[in-house]
Amino acid sequence: MAFREYKIGSRMFAFALGSSMMITLYFPSKDIASVQATKTALNRQLSFGRIGGFSVEDPFLKGKGKPVTVFLNKDPKTGQPIEPVTAYVYPAGVPFPSGLRHPRILGEGVKDLSLGQGRIADAKEGSGAVFVVSEAGFNGKTLSYIENATATRGWQPGEAVAAAGDANSRYIGSGKIMFVREGCWWCHTLLPEETQDWQYFGAPPMLGDFNGESPTAFGSDRKAPDLLHVASRNSSREWMTMHFYNPRLVQTHSIMPRYDYLWGEKDAAGNKIDYDKWRAEYNEYVAGKRVYAPEVPQPAAESEARMLIDFVLALK
Amino acid sequence: MLKYLFAKEEDIPPGTAAIFFGFSSIVWFVLGTGLGSFNAAKLAFPDFVTGIELISFGHMRQVHVLAVILGWISMAFAMTMMYITPALGNTKLWSEKLGVWNCFLWNIGLAFGLFLLWNGVSSGREYSDMPWFIDLVVIFGVLFPLGINVWMTIKNRRTQGIYTTNWFFGAATFMVIVVFLVGNMPEFFNLTGLTEAYLTWWFAHNVLGLWITPVAAAISYYVVPKVTGNPLYSHRIGHLHFWSVVVFYSTPAAHHLMSAPLPEWLKSFASVEGVLILVPAIAFVSNLLLTMHGKWRMFVENVEIKYTITGVLLAIPLNMQGGFQQTRAINWYVHGTGWIVAHAHLALLGFSTFLEAAAVYYGLQVLLRRKVYSLSLSNFHFWMLLIGFSTYWISMTIAGLIQGAGKIYEVPYIDVVIAEHPYMIARWVGGTMVFIGNIVWMYNMWMTARAGTPIPAGRLPHELAYER
Known part of the structure; x- marks a missing residue:
């Protein structure tokens, strides 16, 4: 028997499935593609880099190939004091986020300003670049756009990192990799809901807040507080450090896992971390045999814990 | 299995691929x-x-989800397709060898993908967590060969019409490939x-809607008439x-993002379409329950019917929840809470798993020509699954309502x-019961292959009395 006798059925099937794909894929993609990127979206994608999950440049999710976010209060080229500015440093070879590779996705206006005044088309991944988010008028409205500071101000990636120093550098993009790899988003959503979350977790995101970001990692199964604005509620690096090492040091009833393994071999002072000793002392503390919990080691500058804390403290 | 990978097509006994898929699915379960x-x-x-x-937790949660979806459920689907499609077409499977290779590559690919996922190599996208090169393996090494075998077997059938089950099989294998290709475009x-x-x-929505739900339903369209001897109540x-x-x-994919900043028309449209899910649901449930007419004692006496009808009955609360919890009126309360986790387990562990377990029980007995080793162990498995699942579902539903109240x-x-803690313990107890029941099942099916009572030619497994 051939399929011939099912000619009507197979055409009906193609029509039915085709129509539903038209409505659920084509129309929404037209709508979403026309969304204008907000300032939040520009900051997010510039600090996260190209992809927040598996990628060719970072196949084992170690936080490689990601930009460094720096806070500058002097011009890295001339050394003159300037208005404090957040700059996104892409050393040579670090892939650019989607908004720079495909400016079309930034939406009307933002695209034109970024390409025109921002000169983002001049930035090359091979030689690296420094970006800032600036504002300008477009058709009577003030819009944020991406400025290629390497072209407009002559800032070089190496100079910008050196001018900021480690204290003013944040590994936010690498931290997002940790957030995805360690599965933080299985419990912590990044999406205050549009109905009842306003008071407690802050404003829900806007339509254009995610242009250029992948994955968005909204999360669906909330077992813990929403984190989209967590740093606005709690910006203490000390609290975060203790909380990641062992959440029950700061929140007795927390069911969050310990992330002490992100500290790696050595602490900030270069001393080897003795996990067994720490855990034994913590158990004594829990059993009431010690008055104070053992001291949490400070994470080393290059440690994964530092990256993750940088990411979480950037969620404002 | 390895000896059949390079055997000639005619040297591979019919049903080999289905048996391999059946046992693989139980192990993954x-x-x-x-x-x-x-x-x-x-x-x-x-x-x-x-x-x-x-x-x-963050390294293992997604391994659990995908091992169950792509290992247990989808492999059980492949197993049923490998024996039901030819049986309904009065023919042989188009290529037993392709089926054996399919099973081999599926196990290897899934094990590799889950190994990477376990180590944190993830795309960070729920349900499509596997990195893109594993997605390509799934599409072209797993789903496409399966589809070819199903489509060609249907094409080479020796019956005039195509029975309901085979429409679903043929269409779902096509749709799941489309879903994987489009859904992984990001x-x-x-x-x-x-x-x-x-x-x-x-x-995520369409893997459930165009793969798991229709194929699970299609299986029961075969099992219930076959085992009860009643014709399907209505083809219409x-x-x-x-x-x-x-x-x-x-169409209702956007209802999963009801509180996200998507275009409002899309969310409203998805919500209306979401309620219309009740149409196929009511059609399916009523059709199967009416097919049982006059044979309801088999719901108690026969293991396959017990599983299938329990699964069909669980489709009622499943679709009542599913149809309405995604409307704006209700979604704001339960979105992102344990309620949804309970609902997902009602779909996959309640409704779907019970239908597949019946088909795997039935299929392995038919293909091995052996009666199931122990009825007592089958019943034990059934009650462990049902009580374990119910414990899980009830505790997570309550936990979800607590979360919803906490939210507003x-x-x-x-x-x-703190308030959820007792329900987390109950959830663990329920899940562990399911796990123990499955170990018993694995033993039971292994012993069926080794020591089950042989079924004489021309008889069906459920026509024989149980010996143990």
């Missing part, structure tokens, strides 16, 4: 539910094995922003089911965590 039980223990007791990267082409978020949920209602799945179930009354989140 044991692994998947074992991981689920372990994960649940970590949510109930956070300091239970702690501080080690590879056994932290990874293939680095699509970003809301497009990525929407396609993630478009994929079967038509209604099929077409309403294609039209209504493929702006209770400090830690108080919600």
Whole structure:
């Protein structure tokens, strides 16, 4: 028997499935593609880099190939004091986020300003670049756009990192990799809901807040507080450090896992971390045999814990 | 298995691929539910094995989900397709060898993908967590060969019409390939922003709607008439089911992102279409329950019918929840809470698993020509699954309502965590019961192959009395 006798059925099937794909894929993609990127979206994608999950440049999710976010209060080229500015440093070879590779996705206006005044088309991944988010008028409205500071101000990636120093550098993009790899988003959503979350977790995101970001990692199964604005509620690096090492040091009833393994071999002072000793002392503390919990080691500058804390403290 | 990979097609006994798929699916079910039980223990007791990267919750949760979906459920589907499609076409499977290779590559590919996922190599997209090169293996090494075998077997059938089950099989194998190709485009082409978020949920919704739900239903369209001896109550209602799945179930993907900043028209449209899911659901449930007419004693006496009808009955609360919890009127309360986790387990562990377990029980007995080893163990498995699942579902539903109340009354989140704690323990107990039941099942089916009573030619397994 051939399929011939099912000619009507197979055409009906193609029509039915085709129509539903038209409505659920084509129309929404037209709508979403026309969304204008907000300032939040520009900051997010510039600090996260190209992809927040598996990628060719970072196949084992170690936080490689990601930009460094720096806070500058002097011009890295001339050394003159300037208005404090957040700059996104892409050393040579670090892939650019989607908004720079495909400016079309930034939406009307933002695209034109970024390409025109921002000169983002001049930035090359091979030689690296420094970006800032600036504002300008477009058709009577003030819009944020991406400025290629390497072209407009002559800032070089190496100079910008050196001018900021480690204290003013944040590994936010690498931290997002940790957030995805360690599965933080299985419990912590990044999406205050549009109905009842306003008071407690802050404003829900806007339509254009995610242009250029992948994955968005909204999360669906909330077992813990929403984190989209967590740093606005709690910006203490000390609290975060203790909380990641062992959440029950700061929140007795927390069911969050310990992330002490992100500290790696050595602490900030270069001393080897003795996990067994720490855990034994913590158990004594829990059993009431010690008055104070053992001291949490400070994470080393290059440690994964530092990256993750940088990411979480950037969620404002 | 290895000896059949390079055997000639005519040297491979019919049913070989189905048997391999059947046993593989049971093994993945044991692994998947074992991981689920372990994960649940970590949510109930956070300091239970702690501080080690590879056994932290965030590394294992997605392995549990995908081991169950792609290992247990999808392999059980492949098993049923490999024996039901030819049986309904009065013919042989198009290529037994392709089936054996399919099973081999599926196990290897899935094990590799889950190994990477376990180590944290993830795309960060729920349900499509596997990195894109594993997605390509799944599409072209797993789903496409399966589809070819099903389509060609249907094409080479020796019956005039195509029975309901085979419409679903033929269409679902095609649709799942489309779903994987389109749903993973954010990874293939680095699509970003809301497009990525929407396609993630478009994929998750349609894997359930165009693969798991219709194929599970199709299985019961075969098992119930075959085992009871009653003809299907109505082919017309079967038509209604099929077409309403294609039209209504493929459209409401956006209702998973009801509280996200998607275009409002899309959310409203998805919500209306979501309620229309009740059309295929009611068609399916009524058709199967009416087919049972005059044979209801088999619901008690026969293991396969017991499983299938339990699964069909669980489709009633499943679709009542599913149809209405996604409307704006209700979604704001339950979105992102344990209620949804309970609902997902009602779909996959309740409704779907019971239908597949029946088909795997039945198929392995038919293909091995052996009566199931122990009826007592089968019944034990059934009750462990049902009581374990119910414990899980009820406790997570209550936990979800607590979370919803906490959300609207702006209770400090830690108080919600404290209030949920007893239900987390209950969830772990329920999941562990399912896991133990599955170990028993694996033993029972292994012993069926080794020591089950042989079934004489021309007889069906359920016609023989149980000996143990």
